[in-house]
Amino acid sequence: MNASTSNPSTLAVTLESPESWQVAGPQLRTATEESIWVRWLLVGSTLTFLTLVLFVPLAAIFAEALRKGWAAYFASFNNPNFWSAVKLSFLATGISVPANLIFGVAASWAIAKFDFRGKSLLITLIDLPFAVSPVVSGLIYVLLFGMTGWMGPWLSSHNIQIIFAVPGIVLATIFVTFPFVARELIPLMQEQGSEEEQAAVSLGANGWQTFFRVTLPNVKWALLYGVILSTARAMGEFGAVSVVSGHIRGKTNTLPLHIEVLYNEYNFVAAFAVASLLTLLALVTLVMKTTLEWRIQRDLEEAGKSE
Amino acid sequence: MGGSEPARERDTLKQKTPPMSKNFAKRQVLPGFGITMGYTVTYLSLIVLVPLATLFLKSAGLGVADFWKAVSSPRVVASYKLTFGASLVAATINAVFGFVVAWTLVRYKFPGKRIIDAMIDLPFALPTAVSGIALTAVYSSHGWFGQYLEPLGIKVAYTPIGITLALVFIGLPFVVRTLQPALADLERESEEAAASLGANRFQTFTRVILPTILPALLTGFALSLARAIGEYGSVVFISGNMPMRTEITSLLIISKLEQYDTAGAAAISVVMLIASFGLLLSINLLQHLAGRRYQGAH
Numbered sequence: 001m002n003a004s005t006s007n008p009s010t011l012a013v014t015l016e017s018p019e020s021w022q023v024a025g026p027q028l029r030t031a032t033e034e035s036i037w038v039r040w041l042l043v044g045s046t047l048t049f050l051t052l053v054l055f056v057p058l059a060a061i062f063a064e065a066l067r068k069g070w071a072a073y074f075a076s077f078n079n080p081n082f083w084s085a086v087k088l089s090f091l092a093t094g095i096s097v098p099a100n101l102i103f104g105v106a107a108s109w110a111i112a113k114f115d116f117r118g119k120s121l122l123i124t125l126i127d128l129p130f131a132v133s134p135v136v137s138g139l140i141y142v143l144l145f146g147m148t149g150w151m152g153p154w155l156s157s158h159n160i161q162i163i164f165a166v167p168g169i170v171l172a173t174i175f176v177t178f179p180f181v182a183r184e185l186i187p188l189m190q191e192q193g194s195e196e197e198q199a200a201v202s203l204g205a206n207g208w209q210t211f212f213r214v215t216l217p218n219v220k221w222a223l224l225y226g227v228i229l230s231t232a233r234a235m236g237e238f239g240a241v242s243v244v245s246g247h248i249r250g251k252t253n254t255l256p257l258h259i260e261v262l263y264n265e266y267n268f269v270a271a272f273a274v275a276s277l278l279t280l281l282a283l284v285t286l287v288m289k290t291t292l293e294w295r296i297q298r299d300l301e302e303a304g305k306s307e
Numbered sequence: 308m309g310g311s312e313p314a315r316e317r318d319t320l321k322q323k324t325p326p327m328s329k330n331f332a333k334r335q336v337l338p339g340f341g342i343t344m345g346y347t348v349t350y351l352s353l354i355v356l357v358p359l360a361t362l363f364l365k366s367a368g369l370g371v372a373d374f375w376k377a378v379s380s381p382r383v384v385a386s387y388k389l390t391f392g393a394s395l396v397a398a399t400i401n402a403v404f405g406f407v408v409a410w411t412l413v414r415y416k417f418p419g420k421r422i423i424d425a426m427i428d429l430p431f432a433l434p435t436a437v438s439g440i441a442l443t444a445v446y447s448s449h450g451w452f453g454q455y456l457e458p459l460g461i462k463v464a465y466t467p468i469g470i471t472l473a474l475v476f477i478g479l480p481f482v483v484r485t486l487q488p489a490l491a492d493l494e495r496e497s498e499e500a501a502a503s504l505g506a507n508r509f510q511t512f513t514r515v516i517l518p519t520i521l522p523a524l525l526t527g528f529a530l531s532l533a534r535a536i537g538e539y540g541s542v543v544f545i546s547g548n549m550p551m552r553t554e555i556t557s558l559l560i561i562s563k564l565e566q567y568d569t570a571g572a573a574a575i576s577v578v579m580l581i582a583s584f585g586l587l588l589s590i591n592l593l594q595h596l597a598g599r600r601y602q603g604a605h
Binding site for chain 2: 033034035038039042043045046047049050052053054055056057058060061064103106107109110111113114116122124125126128129131132133134135136139140141142143144146148149150171174175178194197198201202206207210211229232235236237238239242243255256257259260263268271272275278279282283285286287289290
């Protein structure tokens with residue numbers, strides 16, 4: 001990935017050309033800047049550190065996936081267990097992201113447009129799933145719906161299976177992606193206030209019209225940002241889903257769990273081939289995220305100006 | 308859901324929230340408080356609060372003596388030491404290198420900077436299982452780096468070093484992303500003032516810059532630590548999972564569960580939750596303090 005910029009030795013050459021610096025050399029240095037040697041050291045450490053920790057592992061995913069050539073790479077996808085994992089991952093993402101989107105919109109409307117007591121407690125509780133480790137996120141549903149769990153006997157007598165089945169996976173995915181949309185929307189909508197909505201209502205718009213024509217256009221980038229982050233997390237969640245899935249092949253394995261099975265079977269090419277798909281998804285996520293960030297920044301600045 | 312007519316919406320709002328509409332008469336003009344608030348609280352309770360409460364009730368069912376036994380057996384204590392130790396080391400490494408990375412990204416111009424800036428979030432976006440197998444591939448004895456480190460006597464994969472490496476990987480964005488805005492907000496005037504009063508660059512750094520960004524640095528450190536303590540996916544592949552030696556607490560919870568010791572798993576989870584809630588609380592406190600300092604400066 002981007003070997004020319006992440007390699008310190010090629011960088012050292014470009015560092016010597018003055019145009020890549022705000023100020024060329026030590027003789028032009030102002031009192032609030034470091035000497036050229038300190039800068040070199042810092043930029044060099046940054047690139048070396050990121051290369052060791054980020055870029056090389058990233059490159060390794062593709063290198064391992066293609067170790068035995070393209071034919072072996074594509075053969076990894078010619079497997080019914082892979083396709084059932086794809087379906088299950090899409091299903092879990094397809095349910096959890098819209099569910100949390102609706103929740104995020106409802107919660108931010110209530111929190112940003114109205115005043116009530118206990119608001120900051122509510123915001124803290126919405127953020128709570130981020131403080132819960134993935135394994136514990138899965139465990140709480142096992143305690144509730146598992147065979148030895150509280151509702152376990154009742155569920156099994158009614159022939160409903162949640163744990164080691166698709167509903168458990170969906171629930172765990174909803175839990176780990178719970179705050180994403182809400183925490184993007186709440187600060188932005190609080191900053192924007194409710195004057196525009198009040199104007200719309202006083203001009204005769206109903207609640208839905210106000211939301212879709214006034215609020216939504218103001219927050220659409222933040223909303224999309226939250227959706228992108230939760231999609232990435234939902235597709236990639238491992239710990240929480242691992243606890244509730246039961247690892248039944250072709251039935252309750254999502255893509256990350258499928259990778260684990262392949263890896264533990266020493267089927268490295270297939271494991272990394274599937275991993276490379278999720279990596280491409282992650283890279284697309286990063287591109288969209290970066291593009292959206294400056295748009296949201298602009299929305300926030302505009303909201304700040306109008307106040 | 309209704310809402311076709313503003314008057315009716317306002318009526319339902321009045322019925323459902325009489326004290327609110329009295330106290331906040333100005334705001335009541337907007338419809339939908341009752342339904343959105345009701346939905347928020349219901350959904351939050353069903354998905355988050357009730358399942359989390361189950362965890363505490365389940366471990367409380369053990370009684371004090373059994374709870375203590377479950378959370379303090381030698382194997383469990385060994386996993387705490389490993390998890391918290393590796394997390395502390397990783398968060399410290401991230402605080403140091405995260406600071407250097409954030410500083411170079413905010414202050415300097417160099418080729419490829421924007422791409423590198425975007426790539427900092429890779430550990431957020433990459434599924435943890437993928438990070439785990441990628442790091443293992445690079446640092447195991449046959450890997451790109453592992454094959455050169457092993458003859459030097461440095462074994463990374465399947466040792467606490469590998470666990471720390473994975474935790475550095477997943478914790479890095481927390482430090483960098485917390486520090487970047489703080490560094491960008493630094494006022495050049497105070498650095499100029501320090502320099503004009505005769506401070507050299509190092510003195511300006513330790514006496515002017517560092518104290519100002521310390522809350523952000525500590526917040527990043529604590530966030531990275533909190534994430535590391537609960538991490539599972541990126542660690543299990545590189546850790547080797549040997550009881551007493553390379554078994555992290557998250558993995559121990561899973562193995563308790565596989566042995567049908569759900570109460571034991573719940574008890575250990577409670578200890579972990581209390582640790583991460585404590586960290587979260589101190590982060591909020593830090594941000595509160597930092598916010599006050601920030602407001603005071605303006």
